[in-house]
Amino acid sequence: EGGSATRRRRSRRRMGEGEPGPTWPPLVRTLARISVAAAGCIFSGAALAVLGLCIPPALVFTHGRSVWREIESTACCRRLLATGKAGPELARLFSKVARFAMCLAAFVALACASSVVGAVAGALLGLTLPFLVATFGSGAPDHPWDWHGGRCCLRGDVAAERHQNRHLRALLEHGSLSCRWEALRRRDGHGGHHNADHSIFVRFVLPPPGARRKGILVYQHGLHCHGSNTTSSELALFFAERGFVVALPDAVGHGQSDGDFALVTDFEELAEDLCHVCHSCRERFPRLPLFLMGESMGGLLCLLAASSGMLGQELRAVLATCPAFLIHRPRESAADAIVDALPLDYLARILPKLPCDKGVVGVCYPEEAELRQRAVEDESWDGLVHTDWMRLATANTFKRDLLSFTGRERLLHKIRNMEHPLLVQHGGADRCVDIRGSRYLVRTLNRQNFGASLVEYSGKCHCLMTEDEGTKAEYLETSLRFICEFCDSTH
Template identity: 30%
Template sequence: MAMARLWEFAGVRGAITTHSWHRDEPRYVAVLVHGYGEHLGRYEHVAEALTRHGAVVCGPDHLGHGRSAGEPVLIEDFADVVADLRTVVESARTDHPDLPVVMIGHSMGGMIAARYAQLHGPDLTALVLSGPVLGRWDVLGALLAHDQIPDTPIDPGTLSRDPAVGKAYGEDPLVWHGPFKRPLLLALETCVQQINEHGSLGGLPTLWIHGADDRLVPLDGTRTGIEQIRGTDLTERIFPGARHEVFNETNKAEILAEVTAFVDRVLPAR
């Protein structure tokens, strides 16, 4: 697979680094939206599976994440992140004006992707939400109850049953290994509430995938949010035993095959 091409644009609050993976004669554009504290470089294998399937793939490192500008993991308003994401989508649509766009968001990125779909649904042909922070995430209230946010970084063991995933995460210099920051937590809380209040995604085909043993973003809390936004075309796949990062799980090939089968179902005939 070709290496990602990195390019920058002037985001709402600083330079945003974007990753793009090319292929000849693509059938669709896949836009990847990564989660909290990480970066899109962790999704090389996802991009590879999608390019093999027929996609050109792109996505940003969010503000304060990866190679993008900003204080690490400091996001004060997710409207800024959604606006940056729309710049990426518009660039892809300029390059490939006749191709449908599928957005795939994981964890915090699932929240961002859901909000994007509520605000800019006509941009998208389909939406995939992986372990999304939606509905009720009890971690938010527990952390915000402290005068000083505890220094409790994400436990790499909760990401996947594959210990190599946790090891690589712990050793990745572009991953944030420090505590959550209060402004980001408050912005998360606000965005989740906005999504709940905005409601249904209408007819947008949506695939929700989640690990049954997700201890970072528990299934039951997310389900309340899915019920708030579900439209007329929702597919749900819950994977027994899987932890938070389903695309990095021991059965990731099966899970990625679910995604590509869903895309095949919803893509318009060409």
């Protein structure tokens, strides 16, 4: 699966532009972007210095009498005026001269101070803003201070060699299954962070040659993961051994697909991409029934794709595991009130890659030490999993659509249009996505005489595929039984 085409695609993905990126190391690119700080420093410093010079005349013009009284009330001015008792005429003259001198001195001192402060503030602003945009703005390298340029471009190659394909390779060596990948091109792009022409990386796991093919299962990964990580590969192998063609797409901004890494700006755009993947799968396997399955954010995307009306009757059923509908949120504090007052939409467009929230780091895996350690090790070895803090653009999307009542109701209004059988599976001890959201979702759909069912796994975590072998087997068998109820096509 390697070759120059794969390396070029990975290079394009890592550079985030959709075309082969420059060969300069990320550190050089970052310094070149920061070089505009010199011009910005001079311009903003001069502008604020001029603004500082305008402050004293404005004060004198608007508050002249108050300023005059403040000057006369100073001890120095009173002493000077007291020396004018030698004579009435001399006192009046001396008083006028003293007042003028004190006013001029105060005016000059204030003008100098305000201009210096303005110049310093402008220089700091001129340095800070270009620095932040260069390191966290759109198109900034994933590792802006890395001198070795290959680290970003070949990240996917390193991940493939280290970890992410070991499960697939083990079975491919025995010749029981086959695997291939393809970059699906979307030329009808839309707004948001998507390019008008972007590619979606999809890996296909096919049943053994000569085996009866029962259907197509499109499995969508969760936030900051990709379609070829450990859990997705294990699930794909399970269904492929039982006669299903499994498609594992990487969402835009994830894995080896195009887009800025680890950025999610619109769930509905990603759902449209998922519909595009489903149409492509149906074109390749037209006689097979289609099924959608997803975990966490992937489960939400499956619900949105199924309710969009773009798949029609070709979709037989939907499976959503711990769908990201109601996100756990700690108690609100004063910091939350400050964040709510910020123009987050504007900041997310300027600094989309700014790390701002811990997100789901450390809360997705089992509480049992051995299982948790194994899941963390798998994640740390996978070079295509984003393990750092959630970036500002992604955090703003989750806050807007999932952490607000109006955002959830808007999504639920769309999901109500779904007309396909639905199975929701959720861990009872999920600390990432609240199980009450799945219960509310199923109850709402069933009020419309809709066939939705919920299976709860008591005491289990958000990632059910990282639990013990018994839970994992129960989860996979439950999914298989539900899908087989709607498999009536042969190939």
